[in-house]
Amino acid sequence: MQLAVLGVGGAGCRLADRLTAAEPDDRPYLASVAAFDTDVESLERLDIDQANRHAFGSTAGSSGDALAVREAAEANALELQQAALDAVPSEAAGVLVTVGVGGATGSGAAPILVDTLREAIDSPVYALTVLPASYEEGIERNARAGLLGLEATVDSQLLFDNDELNAPTERLPDEDAEKGYADANETIAEWTGALFSTGEASVEGGVSEQVVDASELIATFGEGGYATLGYNSQQVRQKQSFFGKLLSSESEPDSIESYSTIETATRRALYRHRSLAGDLTESVRSLLVTTGPPAWLNREAIADARGTVAEETGGSAVRGGDVPIEDGTHLTVLVLCAGMNRPERVIALVTE
Known part of the structure; x- marks a missing residue:
């Protein structure tokens, strides 16, 4: 955007x-x-x-x-x-x-x-x-x-x-x-x-299964309220030189490994690495974005991760998308939760 x-x-x-x-x-x-x-x-x-x-x-x-x-x-x-x-x-x-x-x-x-x-x-x-x-x-x-x-x-x-x-x-x-x-x-x-x-990656990066463009971000933020952002990034492969790529025999992850990595990253973004602590059930709109090497973007795991976000936000509408990065070294999960009423931290500041 x-x-x-x-x-x-x-x-x-x-x-x-x-x-x-x-x-x-x-x-x-x-x-x-x-x-x-x-x-x-x-x-x-x-x-x-x-x-x-x-x-x-x-x-x-x-x-x-x-x-x-x-x-x-x-x-x-x-x-x-x-x-x-x-x-x-x-x-x-x-x-x-x-x-x-x-x-x-x-x-x-x-x-x-x-x-x-x-x-x-x-x-x-x-x-x-x-x-x-x-x-x-x-x-x-x-x-x-x-x-x-x-x-x-x-x-x-x-x-x-x-x-x-x-x-x-x-x-x-x-x-x-x-x-x-x-x-x-x-x-x-x-x-x-x-x-x-998100959505600004070049076409060389890979083809997204679900693209998150400006309209998706605008719809998630909506009009009015507060938003919090969860983030987790895990290194899943080493950065390679040009000759390293030519000679590489690096194996792709199996479905169990890629599923587990996305599941773990999603839960950490929801519970441990958030821009603001508070009750996520206050959110009425959410967005889950998974970024990383194409081989690590397990579609089943991403679908289940959206279900996890929906459950933890009390059934909010969850948009989703992926951003394949061909030469990427990290798998990153972002969870944007928006449309919240004043969180407790804000209430404490405005009622002083």
Whole structure:
């Protein structure tokens, strides 16, 4: 699915930067990437194209308050709208706004940017919303403003909880915390890229039994609610050189091995490696995507895995698809569960 990615605020811009760096070479999905922040120095540290970095308002006087930043964004609404429109090319099937709701700029400005953008485009707009770590203090007001503002403007929020990722589990010195959050962003970028690059593989990669294109992703996200993403990737063969391929006698997996690998990966994606913990029965739409070498894409296992997802989500409608990667070394399973009401973690943040 071709996406225009708009990073808002320090955390959102760094995440947009990371998505660019982690984009799969064989499955490009980023139609454009832009960054919006009140902090000029933070913008200068990004690798995003200079022309796509936009400063607005001022950090002065905001005091880390999302409501103050919201006022600055409203005062610059036309400028933000034009910059956002310029960053959404015609080939983009959707817009993904990346934002960390613990910060003032993302929480205050992202809903305004989305609101002005929605006035001018028909494409769906999603938020990749990163929730603050539970130990963080003094962010409740920002988080509440950001989550409620995005609820009112975007089609769906794909949630990533820093408590579930590789972010620091307790307050650390700034230099150590920066490394921890960089690791978390790498995880988010890997999972998000795997999801939205589905359907963008070249024909040389192999022929899918069931293709997951932009319309399938849009239908799964739907309109309104929250989404969580499960991910598991297992190496199933070694990467080979050109001459290694010519001389290879590597045997293909038998049906038992490929079935077991997909079954295990699906259960880990559902129970152990999720972007947000919570009750999956709240989901009303789900998508299961299996990616890997063609010989490992066991059709029976994929069909049964869809049944497992349906059972664990309380009978939600489960779409499915596969992405054969001829030279792939890993089998990857993605489970997107969408249309959820406010998860407990969100309720705790918006009711503070």
